[in-house]
Amino acid sequence: MELELRINGVIKSLDVAANESLLTSLRQAGYYSVKHGCETGECGACTVLIDGVPRPGCVTFTAQVGGCTLTTVESLGNARKLHPLQEAFIDTGAIQCGFCTPGMVLSAYALLKGNSSPTEEEVRDAISGNLCRCTGYVKPVQAVLRAAAVMRGETVAPISLPSSNTPNMALPTRTRAAHPVEAQATIPLHNPKTPLLAALPP
Numbered sequence: 001m002e003l004e005l006r007i008n009g010v011i012k013s014l015d016v017a018a019n020e021s022l023l024t025s026l027r028q029a030g031y032y033s034v035k036h037g038c039e040t041g042e043c044g045a046c047t048v049l050i051d052g053v054p055r056p057g058c059v060t061f062t063a064q065v066g067g068c069t070l071t072t073v074e075s076l077g078n079a080r081k082l083h084p085l086q087e088a089f090i091d092t093g094a095i096q097c098g099f100c101t102p103g104m105v106l107s108a109y110a111l112l113k114g115n116s117s118p119t120e121e122e123v124r125d126a127i128s129g130n131l132c133r134c135t136g137y138v139k140p141v142q143a144v145l146r147a148a149a150v151m152r153g154e155t156v157a158p159i160s161l162p163s164s165n166t167p168n169m170a171l172p173t174r175t176r177a178a179h180p181v182e183a184q185a186t187i188p189l190h191n192p193k194t195p196l197l198a199a200l201p202p
């Protein structure tokens with residue numbers, strides 16, 4: 001069936017199967033920020049904004065959203081000009097593997113559209129549908145609060161990365177005794193003067 005959708009501000013005509021998920025349709029159309037995760041509506045990796053509301057694309061039929069306005073992370077910024085949310089995620093170290101990040105950024109974007117000064121609890125609630133197995137959520141929450149401040153026009157303090165001179169980041173001094181395997185590594189496998197066969201039982 002033919003459908004017209006407004007995706008990231010551009011009207012697109014898609015030819016989709018009646019049972020095709022929005023996740024599949026968007027990825028086939030080249031919107032690779034929409035990630036393929038659990039496919040059961042639980043992880044949030046496939047989050048898309050449908051008329052401004054975060055929804056899991058994997059459990060949404062494309063046929064259901066004909067005529068809707070869709071937003072993916074591709075529309076928020078680009079490599080030359082990132083959105084404040086994207087910058088804040090980078091600055092605070094809120095990205096590790098990055099698989100959850102597009103969905104999380106979209107959920108945060110939807111939150112900040114309607115609430116420019118969210119509390120930490122509101123941020124946690126907004127991204128609660130986006131599971132992250134890497135970060136423990138502390139950094140993403142900091143990132144959203146930081147982006148909110150930037151978007152309100154406030155000056156935020158630069159974040160300095162720890163240097164190798166910082167005492168607790170310095171490489172540990174090696175004081176432990178050598179592990180037996182390491183110690184053995186210095187022992188020749190056999191005495192070159194002793195024929196190997198001599199060590200075998202008769």
Ligand code: FES
Nearest residue numbers: 037038039044058
């Ligand atoms: S892939 Fe859609 S919620 Fe996990």
Ligand code: FES
Nearest residue numbers: 097098132133134
């Ligand atoms: S950064 Fe890896 S799942 Fe969130």
